[in-house]
């Protein structure tokens with residue numbers, strides 16, 4: 001077990017907020033097609049408010065601090081905040097598009113000793129990356145910055161959100177990361193808008209493409225393990241926590257709103273009105289999130305994937321029920337294993353009904369196709385009535 005993991009376990013036992021993601025601004029110098037944020041400034045916390053919050057976080061035992069946005073370098077006080085945070089001895093991770101990082105900023109980040117810098121890169125091809133960010137020349141500038149950061153000996157992670165626009169470029173992007181000496185991480189999840197809008201989900205990679213991605217060993221490593229048949233939840237799984245959100249980690253927005261996670265927009269309070277630690281300890285909503293175990297999830301606890309699914313409670317919440325399934329995770333489980341969850345099948349039936357009603361209806365949310373290698377027998381073994389629904 002790594003030291004970080006051990007510290008996380010200890011924090012969980014002690015009820016300490018081990019890791020906080022703080023967005024300093026929602027303003028951005030890129031306008032990415034898949035972005036879930038409203039970029040207007042609706043009253044960001046001031047420098048003094050952020051410093052006050054950081055002190056409260058340090059006093060509460062926070063160890064890992066992720067500073068993100070929007071674009072963090074758009075805050076004129078960014079280095080003042082960063083210096084203050086380092087004085088409080090947080091382990092600091094940054095997320096940025098790096099467009100505004102030059103040699104001088106890279107050197108300053110090195111001097112301040114940040115743990116890692118994650119830079120969003122969508123493709124190795126400028127025409128694809130720049131079309132996603134809607135900023136001509138942005139790939140060139142981000143890559144130049146990554147080279148500055150690497151030349152300072154900093155740890156850089158190239159983060160590649162995979163969507164329909166850049167679906168065929170992930171290998172080239174990964175090769176580029178290798179060439180530069182950056183780490184590479186890929187995420188096929190497009191997040192719904194913070195205001196609940198879901199049209200952006202149309203950018204999600206389709207099921208058959210996702211299936212191919214999940215079988216690329218250069219990306220996945222052990223494909224047999226990753227794409228192993230689903231496992232239903234056992235007794236230990238049923239008593240397990242869904243994830244770290246609200247247990248050892250949380251998220252604070254530029255306006256001071258406190259949520260269990262950046263991908264779980266259930267407001268639990270505001271640090272402008274209450275002390276950080278009081279929200280952490282006493283928020284009724286946070287207590288409710290903490291009370292949930294897999295056994296409390298009526299669909300997922302009985303699902304064939306219950307013990308192996310990566311279900312995100314935040315995505316489930318945005319879909320309407322934090323105790324319900326997350327269809328995006330059902331889709332991933334299906335792409336990995338070829339076995340559809342009952343939730344996915346019922347969505348498919350709903351879509352088919354809608355399709356019958358209106359032949360000109362918009363594209364379907366879930367595109368289920370039968371995996372050639374998966375036979376009716378195997379489907380029947382996994383979950384009964386699946387076959388006729390999926391094969392229709």
Ligand code: SF4
Pocket residue numbers: 242243244245261262263264311312313314315
């Ligand atoms: S699973 Fe979802 S809610 Fe939980 S930590 Fe991950 S992104 Fe956040």
Ligand code: SF4
Pocket residue numbers: 299300301303304305306309310311324325326327329330331333341342343
């Ligand atoms: S596949 Fe869907 S229904 Fe099954 S456990 Fe995952 S999120 Fe829940």
